[in-house]
Amino acid sequence: MASKPGGAGRIKIRPPRRGLANEYMRFEDAWETLSEALQQIYARDASNLSFEELYRTAYKMVLKKHGDALYNSVNNLVKERLRRVTSEQLKPTRPTFAPTSSALERRESGNRFLASVKQAWEDHRLCLGMITDILMYLDRVFCNDNKKPSIQVVGMSLFRDNVLRNKDYDIGADLNKVLLEQIQMERDGDVIDRARIRSCVYMLEGLYETLDEKEDQKVYLTKFEGAFLAASDDFYTKEARKLLEVCDAATYIERANDRLNEEWERTQSTISTLTEPKIRAIVEQRLITENIREVMQLEASGLNFMLDNDRYDQLELLYDLARRVDSHVNEIRRMLKDRIVHLGKEINRGVYSFRKTNAGGEGSEGATAEDKSVNAETMLALKWVEDVLALKDKIDKIWNRSFSSDQGVQQTISKAFADFINDNKRSPEYISLFVDENIKKGLKGKTEAEVDSVLDKAIVLFRYIQDKDIFERYYKKHLSKRLILGRSVSNDVERAMISKFKVEVGYSFTSKMEGMFKDMNVSQDLTAEYKKHLANLHSEEPTIDLDIKVLTSTFWPWSSMSGETTHTCIYPSELEKVRASFQQFYLRRHNGRQLTWQPQMGTADVRATFKARKYEINVATYALVILLQFNNPEVDSLTYNDIKTLTSIPESELVRHLQSLAVAPRTRVLVKQPMSRDVKPTDKFSFNAAFTSKQLKFKIGTIKGVGNKVETDRERKETEDKIDESRAHLIEASIVRTMKARKTLKHSDLMLQITDQLSKRFMPDPGMIKKRIESLIEREYLERDANDPNTYVYLVSILQNVFFDKIRQRLTVFQGLIDFALMFGSCA
Amino acid sequence: MVTAFAALMAAIRLGDIHSVQNHIANSRLDLNSVDQFDYSPLILASLCGHYEIVEFLLESGARCDRDTFQGERAVYSALNDRIRSLLLKHDYSISVDRNQPFVSLISSLWSKEVGCASLVGITLPRPNGDICLQLSRDESFDYYAHTFILVARSNYFRNRIWTGDSSLPIKLTLPTDLTPTSISLALRYMYLYDTDTLIDKSDLTSTENLALIFGMPGLFDARTTMEGKDRRQKRAIAVELAQRDLLQLWEDCLRVPLRINRNEQFSTEMLNRKLLLLQPDIILQVESPTGGFTYCYGAHKAVIQSDFISTAARFKEKFQSQCGDKSPVLVTVDVAPIIMETLLKWFYTDLIDISPNLALELLVAADMLLIERLKPKVCLIIATQDSRDLLTGDLGYSIFDVARAGWLTGTFPKLDPFCAKFLASHLEDCLNENGMLRHQFEELIKESATRIERRENTDTIELVDDIRYYLNERFRMRFDTLPMEMFLGLDEKPDGDPPNQQEATKPSEMLRTGTEEYTRLMMGFDKLLGRYSYVLFIRNTGKVANKQTNVSKRDWG
Known part of the structure; x- marks a missing residue:
């Protein structure tokens, strides 16, 4: 069967087959063949056509220079065809848009119209594809050589001009109208044939305004999209108004969200994805940007309502919506801040109103009333902190669950908390008290993790405090009492707390506190060594078990512990011996130091024998001194003045201790004559041998408790003065540091620098800074620039040295001079 | 595939050599394909200045040939001289490599979906040793390969297919002792895909095994006989082998057409068995010069480089598939059988074998059938002859015909100078x-x-x-x-x-x-x-x- 072509029959000289030049061809004949074939294609009867034959015909026509004629004829044929399609198939289905027709009718007629447009388009595309295939040589060679747009491109533009923009029937406008109407129906909740609309949209996307088919010249973009966006804009403007009228905030945001999803889905399934960003912008603008504030401010359901009622889901949705239009969600942040500050001030108000009511009654009630109110306020302070923490917890939960832990929102929250916390001037004290309270009692029986979380909370609040120096002062005061009185639960917790502070604000803040701990440790060792020393002496003296605490003066908030008066007293000989012995021991070890005894801080355990039996009593050192006066069998009774001369205890202390020894009902180890509450100089005291008590061991407290309480107004005044003083030093130091580096600086710049440097510790008052500057000018550290009184000049050299010399001197004096010791005794 | 490639490109941009290595090791990416910006991995790495990645890509088979656009681009966009010299060192074709088009033709088949009917599914051995786990569902094949490539390049597959059942579609299951890697290796070799890496990197024994199992002496030779030769030579030898294989196939099975009487109807059964087993998916019909017979050439759409034939096949298949007809599509081509034969040979082997007196006809045919790549080559044949016959027309055509053909086919920039020179002399x-x-x-x-x-x-x-x-x-x-x-x-x-x-x-x-x-x-x-x-x-x-x-x-x- 098979054989090699050519073979034997091959002639050597062959004319070019079916000659290129020599075969004559009439255009009309060839075109007739082709046009008939094209008609057949349009008639969907192409299966019998010979592709090869048709291709060859077109090929030959191009070779014979009939390309131009062929090109035009084909285009004409397509044009004719499209016109006929328009008038015969599309025109009958044009919808009427009669205002009277029902929605159902309109939908049906629209559907019919879309279907026929779709049909026409698909027919056109299919046939054009086949025509392009057949005329491929024309496209490749003729169009290319003559820079004419390809048959495909022209065919598309013909569809655009003869169907969509037909002179007689404006199919394009109809199409737009129907499409918009259908979309509107869907927005109103009807079901429409999405696929059909999509194919019409595809059609518009496949057509271009110009022959070079630029992407931004799609008919979809030029003709449809604008109308669609305008209609959508209109719709959503109304929609927003309607929703605002009838819905509460929760429903509004849900609906807005639904609409957004709906439009997104529409761009994916019904119209072009090209429109997605544009329509989204419109919906966001109309439904969110323009109304979100109003929605959030709705009384009964707005943001405040959601916050108060922990509506996490709603808040989350609201946040998501707001984020679409503003990545910083400023609107939410502003309202959130207002709300937090509002809630915070509510908490503050509880404290204020308490103080106000008490301020009225204080004068008449006297000291005990003051004590009572102080106790109550301490409770209040703790409650305040707990309330703030509860609020913080609540807001944090919302932040975490609804605001996707947005950093910006967190800043806002922090700022809001800082605002109202600093609004309450006593917050540093309260927070320190809270820590004190927890370390003293609250932490018993809690796991380490729980302890840690409580302390962390305290740190969170600490972070908000602006005047960190005030807090430091209070904390030190509270800490010192805890340490000296051994009230803290565990050293570990204390240290943990301090290391937390250190992380927050650095070493300078905690160095003194750490010094306090060091003192405590050193004292323990010292006591042990002293005991060893005594044992070595083999002394026959009655033993007093001495527990001594030597404190470095600079570390401890001495003034707030000791009050304004210096404390001395004449120690009874038993005590004096011990004291002298220790002092000698200590000074031998640390030459050049000075010990100042602080008897008012000490306590002593005394075993006292009464008629009924022996009791073990814990009393303050001063009380011990008083009691020892009665230890002499020759002494029967002593008057107040006697005691005063014998002991030379400061009067206020003496009165207090006598009160607790002789007036307090259950601990009356002394008898006072006459029996009355107040202690008068003429009163006589004697040992109450008939004393009985239910407990074998008990404690005689001083009237004024040793626990940490809120300060009284008087104390606060002192604290404030102290703080002002220390701040003044800090400001001056800071000014000098800055000026030294910058030499000259404008007033405003200097203020800025100083505020910036110090804001970590406290917010300096501009007035105070000015005063400090004046003072420095007076002392000739600075001077005003001769030309510009607003500029300061730093005076260099000698003066500067003098300043630092002074400071250094002061430091050495403080360190070298004073070491305190406290005495604890126990005597039998 | 797309995403894997995109991931690779992203990794290259970042200079993350580890993920580049992972991507290349884990997926069958074509290292010489390009992304939407026409960047090949090599160009990108070179542009971003990641020396190590460039090196790695070159080692993994990325090509950098000066005579290709991509290769030039990689060299010119190199960030620094270090990378540039590295690229140039790997350049195979400082002298023009004549075989490059052939290589790209064959290797492009590797990932090409065209002509699925001529594909054969290959089933990997299953780990449990069950040889015939395979059902006939197409997507369950592990590999697809073109039957004619398998037959041409591997004795093993040739025997399997020729002795096999001719009923379609063919599927092959492989012996159990083969690993996916080795099969992939063999297929890559057959398709000239990353050949260099394969030859260089795979260890000798496994290559030897493969060569034995699949009956590809070339693969084995490639390893043993080419010790000490440089990459370019190795590659040239490998490519030549492939070309020889395909030429053999062409001579054995494809060259001889079926001759039927002019008014006789063609049917698939008439084809000879060898050809039938190659699963031709297109039959090209030409008429004998005397007009008495029709010659039918079986061929594969995958290799056809004529836009006319491809379009005609597509056009006709539309109607064929509507009737559920799965037989090869028939396309009548209006050229002489000898021209058709020349064209097909060129499609399969990239060799043009034609006497100058037919060259002009071939040129016209190439123009009519829209085979752009062939035109310059034929022009070269025409323009390199210098015979007075051209003047007399004794060749079958005269110099005047050449000039006109040049104008007609758009190749005048190449032919006009030749004609003018000839006429001047x-x-x-x-x-x-x-x-x-x-x-x-x-x-x-x-x-x-x-x-x-x-x-x-x-x-x-x-x-x-x-x-x-x-x-x-x-x-x-x-x-x-x-x-x-x-x-x-x-x-x-x-x-x-x-x-x-x-x-x-x-x-x-x-x-x-x-x-x-x-x-x-x-x-x-x-x-x-x-x-x-x-x-x-x-x-x-x-x-x-x-x-x-x-x-x-x-x-x-």
């Missing part, structure tokens, strides 16, 4: 008053002039200009061989030494005859043009006539 014959040639020559010049008409405001006739240029060249070459003094002494009387005179006479004689000949030719040519332009002048009016007068004026001026 045979101008005497063309100007002979009595010959047929003169008439044909005139006609050609006229046609060339009408081509001008279609362009804008060009003053001269292209062909005339070209001929003048080559005429000048022709004589300049002759003058150039003469000594310089000849020209100096031309004006003065050469009255130098008598002994020298004898020697000087000969060149000067040559010069004189040369000049005379040149002048004579020029005058004859001008005369011809004058007559021709006169004719034109009378026939046409207006713009064209003016243009021609301008031409004339300049030419005689």
Whole structure:
């Protein structure tokens, strides 16, 4: 069967087959063949056509220079065809848009119209594809050589001009109208044939305004999209108004969200994805940007309502919506801040109103009333902190669950908390008290993790405090009492707390506190060594078990512990011996130091024998001194003045201790004559041998408790003065540091620098800074620039040295001079 | 595939060599494909200046050939000289590699989906040793390969397929002792895909095994015989082997067409068994020159590079598939069988094997069938002959046919200079008053002039200009061989030494005859043009006539 072509029959000289030049061809004949074939294609009867034959015909026509004629004829044929399609198939289905027709009718007629447009388009595309295939040589060679747009491109533009923009029937406008109407129906909740609309949209996307088919010249973009966006804009403007009228905030945001999803889905399934960003912008603008504030401010359901009622889901949705239009969600942040500050001030108000009511009654009630109110306020302070923490917890939960832990929102929250916390001037004290309270009692029986979380909370609040120096002062005061009185639960917790502070604000803040701990440790060792020393002496003296605490003066908030008066007293000989012995021991070890005894801080355990039996009593050192006066069998009774001369205890202390020894009902180890509450100089005291008590061991407290309480107004005044003083030093130091580096600086710049440097510790008052500057000018550290009184000049050299010399001197004096010791005794 | 490639490109951008390595190790990515910006991985790595990645890519088989656009781009966009020299070091084709188109043709089949009907599914051995786990569902095959490639390149597959059942679709299951890697390796080798890496990197024994199992002596040879040769040589040898394999296939199975009577209906059963087993998915029909028979060539769409044939097949398949007909599609091609044979051979092997006297016909066929890549090659064949036969038309076509074919097929930039040069060197014959040639020559010049008409405001006739240029060249070459003094002494009387005179006479004689000949030719040519332009002048009016007068004026001026 098979054989090699050519073979034997091959002639050597062959004319070019079916000659290129020599075969004559009439255009009309060839075109007739082709046009008939094209008609057949349009008639969907192409299966019998010979592709090869048709291709060859077109090929030959191009070779014979009939390309131009062929090109035009084909285009004409397509044009004719499209016109006929328009008038015969599309025109009958044009919808009427009669205002009277029902929605159902309109939908049906629209559907019919879309279907026929779709049909026409698909027919056109299919046939054009086949025509392009057949005329491929024309496209490749003729169009290319003559820079004419390809048959495909022209065919598309013909569809655009003869169907969509037909002179007689404006199919394009109809199409737009129907499409918009259908979309509107869907927005109103009807079901429409999405696929059909999509194919019409595809059609518009496949057509271009110009022959070079630029992407931004799609008919979809030029003709449809604008109308669609305008209609959508209109719709959503109304929609927003309607929703605002009838819905509460929760429903509004849900609906807005639904609409957004709906439009997104529409761009994916019904119209072009090209429109997605544009329509989204419109919906966001109309439904969110323009109304979100109003929605959030709705009384009964707005943001405040959601916050108060922990509506996490709603808040989350609201946040998501707001984020679409503003990545910083400023609107939410502003309202959130207002709300937090509002809630915070509510908490503050509880404290204020308490103080106000008490301020009225204080004068008449006297000291005990003051004590009572102080106790109550301490409770209040703790409650305040707990309330703030509860609020913080609540807001944090919302932040975490609804605001996707947005950093910006967190800043806002922090700022809001800082605002109202600093609004309450006593917050540093309260927070320190809270820590004190927890370390003293609250932490018993809690796991380490729980302890840690409580302390962390305290740190969170600490972070908000602006005047960190005030807090430091209070904390030190509270800490010192805890340490000296051994009230803290565990050293570990204390240290943990301090290391937390250190992380927050650095070493300078905690160095003194750490010094306090060091003192405590050193004292323990010292006591042990002293005991060893005594044992070595083999002394026959009655033993007093001495527990001594030597404190470095600079570390401890001495003034707030000791009050304004210096404390001395004449120690009874038993005590004096011990004291002298220790002092000698200590000074031998640390030459050049000075010990100042602080008897008012000490306590002593005394075993006292009464008629009924022996009791073990814990009393303050001063009380011990008083009691020892009665230890002499020759002494029967002593008057107040006697005691005063014998002991030379400061009067206020003496009165207090006598009160607790002789007036307090259950601990009356002394008898006072006459029996009355107040202690008068003429009163006589004697040992109450008939004393009985239910407990074998008990404690005689001083009237004024040793626990940490809120300060009284008087104390606060002192604290404030102290703080002002220390701040003044800090400001001056800071000014000098800055000026030294910058030499000259404008007033405003200097203020800025100083505020910036110090804001970590406290917010300096501009007035105070000015005063400090004046003072420095007076002392000739600075001077005003001769030309510009607003500029300061730093005076260099000698003066500067003098300043630092002074400071250094002061430091050495403080360190070298004073070491305190406290005495604890126990005597039998 | 797309995402994996995109991930690879992203990793390259970042300079993350580890993920690049992972991507390449874990997926069958074509390292020489490009992304939407036409970046190949190599270009990108080179542009971003990641030396290690460039190195790795080159080692993994990325190509950087100076004669390809991508290769040039990689070299030119190299961030620094270090990378540039690395690329150049790996460049195979500083001298042009003739086989490059063939390699890309075969390797592009590797990932090409065209012509699925000719694919065969290959099933990997299952770990549990169950050989025939495979059901006939197509997507469950592990690999697809073109039957004709398998048959051409592997003895193993050839035997399997030829002894196998001819019922379609074919599926093959492989012996159990093969690993996916080794099969992949073998397939890559067959498709010339990353051949270099395979040869270089795979260890000897496994390659040896593969070569034995699949009956690919070439693969084994590639390893053993090429020790010590550089990459370029290795590659050239591998490619040559592949070409030989396909040529063998062509000679064995494809070359001989089925001959049926003209009015007989073709049916698949008529094909011979060997061809049938290759699963041709297209039958190309041509008529015998005498018209009595129809020749049917079985072929594979995957290799067809004619837009006409591909479109025709697509066009017809639409209707065929509507009727559920799965037999190969029939396309009638209006060329001589010998041309069809040449074309098909070229499709499969990238070899053109045609005598010059058929070259012109082949060129016209290539134009008609829209085979752009073939045209320049045929032009080269045409333009490298130098035979007086072209003048007489004894070859089957004359130089005038060549010129016209050049204009017709759009290859005139290549052919026109050749024609002009040829005519210039045979101008005497063309100007002979009595010959047929003169008439044909005139006609050609006229046609060339009408081509001008279609362009804008060009003053001269292209062909005339070209001929003048080559005429000048022709004589300049002759003058150039003469000594310089000849020209100096031309004006003065050469009255130098008598002994020298004898020697000087000969060149000067040559010069004189040369000049005379040149002048004579020029005058004859001008005369011809004058007559021709006169004719034109009378026939046409207006713009064209003016243009021609301008031409004339300049030419005689």
